[in-house]
Amino acid sequence: MALKVALITPTGRGSRAGNRATATRWVGLLRALGCQVKVAGSQEDMAQCRIAGRPPDLVMALHAWRSHAAILACRRAFPDCSLVVVLTGTDVYRFQHSHPEVFHESLAAADVLVGLHDCLAEDLPSRFLPRLQVVHQSALPLPPRAPRPGRRHLDVLVAGHLREEKDPLRAARAVRELPADSRLRVIQLGGTLDDAWADAARDEMAVNPRYRWLGDLPRWRVRQWMARARLMAISSRMEGGANVVSEACVAGLPVLASDIPGNRGLLGNDYAGYFSVADTAALRDLLRRTEVEPAFLGTLRRQVLARAPQFRPEAERYGLARVIAACGLTP
Structure with missing residues (x-):
């Protein structure tokens, strides 16, 4: 039975x-x-x-x-x-x-x-x-005909509800003072649990041309943006083992992650893409490094792909x- x-x-x-x-x-x-x-x-x-x-x-x-x-x-x-x-x-x-x-x-x-x-x-x-x-x-691989990253922008994806424990606007703040020739742009996906975060996201878009908040999208749209992005930023103050990390690894999408147990417990202690919690300058440096050092981005991609089998x-x-x-x- x-x-x-x-x-x-x-x-x-x-x-x-x-x-x-x-x-x-x-x-x-x-x-x-x-x-x-x-x-x-x-x-x-x-x-x-x-x-x-x-x-x-x-x-x-x-x-x-x-x-x-x-x-x-x-x-x-x-x-x-x-x-x-x-x-x-x-x-x-x-x-x-x-x-x-x-x-x-x-x-x-x-x-x-x-x-x-x-x-x-x-x-x-x-x-x-x-x-x-x-x-x-676990997570499923992206479909074979998924969109490809564009050439005009190097999109950094932030996916998850906008709430305090996610520190959701950290990546947006990190791209404010990049050099004029940088192609980095932050795409944020996720709903809000109160009006304050929605207002904060809209205020950020008004002053930050490198930031777009697209709101709460269906799963298939999120996966499309994962295919278009060059990397993902996870700035959470606390995580219990975010599924978005699993999805990024299976998709081969490099991650820049806050150095907290919930991220280390998925990406490993030796992962090269950590920054201190709420450290805007450190995240900005890592973002810029992924743009100007292809080898560093390649290292992150190899590391997430090495973790992918445990997320099948x-x-x-x-x-x-x-x-x-x-x-x-x-x-």
């Missing part, structure tokens, strides 16, 4: 937020493993988690803090069910410190914890490490199979 899996996510249907994208992708991968899967919101009654009228064999809850109430409700409603809690960047790097009781209660309730990058163990209490499994988020769908599917096995279950 197929393993029944309830997947709890705090983000609603139709959202392009990272948690929803992860849940949507995992539905397909878990079904490929032979599981029956149902997605539920973190605010739903646990009765909604029943599958074909029966309790789930396994509950996987994304986000220890936002799904805290659902995690505890699951333990009460399905005491014999295995429970997996998936840790995000804001979980580990924000709510662990601002709401430690809630965070640790969610972790204590779990049979298995899932992290999305290799450096997560640096920031978790040691008592939880024996339960930790790492699953890298089959690797992520195998990772989920390991998580299920760690719960003492089989699909």
